[in-house]
Amino acid sequence: xxxxxxxxxxxxxxxxxxxxxxxxxxxxxxxxxxxxxxxxxxxxxxxxxxxxxxxxxxxxxxxxxxxxxxxxxxxxxxxxxxxxxxxxxxxxxxxxxxxxxxxxxxxxxxxxxxxxxxxxxxxxxxxxxxxxxxxxxxxxxxxxxxxxxxxxxxxxxxxxxxxxxxxxxxxxxxxxxxxxxxxxxxxxxxxxxxxxxxxxxxxxxxxxxxxxxxxxxxxxxxxxxxxxxxxxxxxxxxxxxxxxxxxxxxxxxxxxxxxxxxxxxxxxxxxxxxxxxxxxxxxxxxxxxxxxxxxxxxxxxxxxxxxxx
Amino acid sequence: xxxxxxxxxxxxxxxxxxxxxxxxxxxxxxxxxxxxxxxxxxxxxxxxxxxxxxxxxxxxxxxxxxxxxxxxxxxxxxxxxxxxxxxxxxxxxxxxxxxxxxxxxxxxxxxxxxxxxxxxxxxxxxxxxxxxxxxxxxxxxxxxxxxxxxxxxxxxxxxxxxxxxxxxxxxxxxxxxxxxxxxxxxxxxxxxxxxxxxxxxxxxxxxxxxxxxxxxxxxxxxxxxxxxxxxxxxxxxxxxxxxxxxxxxxxxxxxxxxxxxxxxxxxxxxxxxxxxxxxxxxxxxxxxxxxxxxxxxxxxxxxxxxxxx
Numbered sequence: 347x348x349x350x351x352x353x354x355x356x357x358x359x360x361x362x363x364x365x366x367x368x369x370x371x372x373x374x375x376x377x378x379x380x381x382x383x384x385x386x387x388x389x390x391x392x393x394x395x396x397x398x399x400x401x402x403x404x405x406x407x408x409x410x411x412x413x414x415x416x417x418x419x420x421x422x423x424x425x426x427x428x429x430x431x432x433x434x435x436x437x438x439x440x441x442x443x444x445x446x447x448x449x450x451x452x453x454x455x456x457x458x459x460x461x462x463x464x465x466x467x468x469x470x471x472x473x474x475x476x477x478x479x480x481x482x483x484x485x486x487x488x489x490x491x492x493x494x495x496x497x498x499x500x501x502x503x504x505x506x507x508x509x510x511x512x513x514x515x516x517x518x519x520x521x522x523x524x525x526x527x528x529x530x531x532x533x534x535x536x537x538x539x540x541x542x543x544x545x546x547x548x549x550x551x552x553x554x555x556x557x558x559x560x561x562x563x564x565x566x567x568x569x570x571x572x573x574x575x576x577x578x579x580x581x582x583x584x585x586x587x588x589x590x591x592x593x594x595x596x597x598x599x600x601x602x603x604x605x606x607x608x609x610x611x612x613x614x615x616x617x618x619x620x621x622x623x624x625x626x627x628x629x630x631x632x633x634x635x636x637x638x639x640x641x642x643x644x645x646x647x648x649x650x651x652x653x654x655x
Numbered sequence: 656x657x658x659x660x661x662x663x664x665x666x667x668x669x670x671x672x673x674x675x676x677x678x679x680x681x682x683x684x685x686x687x688x689x690x691x692x693x694x695x696x697x698x699x700x701x702x703x704x705x706x707x708x709x710x711x712x713x714x715x716x717x718x719x720x721x722x723x724x725x726x727x728x729x730x731x732x733x734x735x736x737x738x739x740x741x742x743x744x745x746x747x748x749x750x751x752x753x754x755x756x757x758x759x760x761x762x763x764x765x766x767x768x769x770x771x772x773x774x775x776x777x778x779x780x781x782x783x784x785x786x787x788x789x790x791x792x793x794x795x796x797x798x799x800x801x802x803x804x805x806x807x808x809x810x811x812x813x814x815x816x817x818x819x820x821x822x823x824x825x826x827x828x829x830x831x832x833x834x835x836x837x838x839x840x841x842x843x844x845x846x847x848x849x850x851x852x853x854x855x856x857x858x859x860x861x862x863x864x865x866x867x868x869x870x871x872x873x874x875x876x877x878x879x880x881x882x883x884x885x886x887x888x889x890x891x892x893x894x895x896x897x898x899x900x901x902x903x904x905x906x907x908x909x910x911x912x913x914x915x916x917x918x919x920x921x922x923x924x925x926x927x928x929x930x931x932x933x934x935x936x937x938x939x940x941x942x943x944x945x946x947x948x949x950x951x952x953x954x955x956x957x958x959x960x961x962x963x964x
Contacts, residue, residue: 530886551860
């Protein structure tokens, strides 16, 4: 089943110990859509400026991604510049130019209105809520957020959380949302705010899913589940790893008939797999040229990395 | 088969957010021995002072631990005081009094000389080497170390590493030993110094085992293996978690007929299990009163936490 994603499509200038790239295609919705496109159809709601041309468009088209919800506005696309020279686990932002993204008001094509799977990438929670409310038929909704919205737009974010089946965040964000330093208490604190499940990402250590009572058809509280990240000898560019995780995670779920705890566990692995590919090259390069066979082969590597037998 | 452990038996004064305890029984050899005692016989080589009395001795005796190698010296036992008030993942040392441990010269009882499994806990690498050389019949040797020996006694440490089947260290130590910041390159750098395998502990994120070529009877390089740590809602006292991991890990290995990569993977889980018990109460309290059934039940929790099916 198709997924609709709402979020940013952007240009990124990125510097890492492996080199520097100017104005790569980037943005949360881009990474998410590319990663999810290996599992299911993806429909994008975003806004770009006049600098978004046929070259950028072809990256989406080559993966069969539906851009009918991509608005073209006068001006420039969202631009971000940052580096990972001191720390591969945390970007140091040099420039953020919102440009046309600053006035983003998501427009949902009629053709998307039947979509059953909705991903709310990291944007203003007011917009997340508006899109969610405009797509009441969506039977599974996942979302992301970041410290800026948690700290400065908390009330708006708190209106989004009860509508989410899965919130995907990192350790720091889980602590910020809940006010708890202990990882398990932080996860429980987040669940108490409404999402049915929370996936907490640990960077190079993988991710942990925590579930609320009765989530995904279980009779009780499914046990937490931890998926690994792949030890890589070279992380070229960490940009988009989290959005690629989300794309693999939700893409796999949307490709399944039913959403059970077992499906969510496998989705966690596919999330890690897509994140591990994303960081192997700059920008979206690695995510553009994969095959499902490569993805499934790496899934087996993840299994061997964690399974006793 | 029995394990001989050489290391510290000490008194610890510990403060954590959960409270404060004065002069608990502690020391690396103590935690290791208690954890390993649920899997196999354990023989201790250590030194204590006159403050080590029947109460402390009974902790070992109750677990059937062989103390013939425990030397009683004039003076006081090794004493450490520290707190985890700011950070549960890293102790802040307040006091270290080596006392009789400062002149520790391990004496190996004749009865231990046939031991096939030897654990060199975190002590001066000169002593680790001396014990290893004095026990040539040991067919599997694991060891620990710390930043002090890595930084200030590197040459001595480098003489120990080639004699180890498994070196157990944490992320920071792997980076210090290898000079590499990337986790996989750090592990490879450590392996290049001689140990057949290295287990890198990640605190609340578990641990990863990396193997050298042909280790444990495999024909090639066994793939890395990652074991989880259990998300706990209360970490009472992190002291001894790493030594308890080592005890569970090596204790399980020594209890098996053969040491294969599959046995090492299960041993990683048992390491995590014993670490997770250790932190639930102050000092060695939790490790004193376990049962093998409780341990195996938690092993299954670890399996559910990580296994797809």
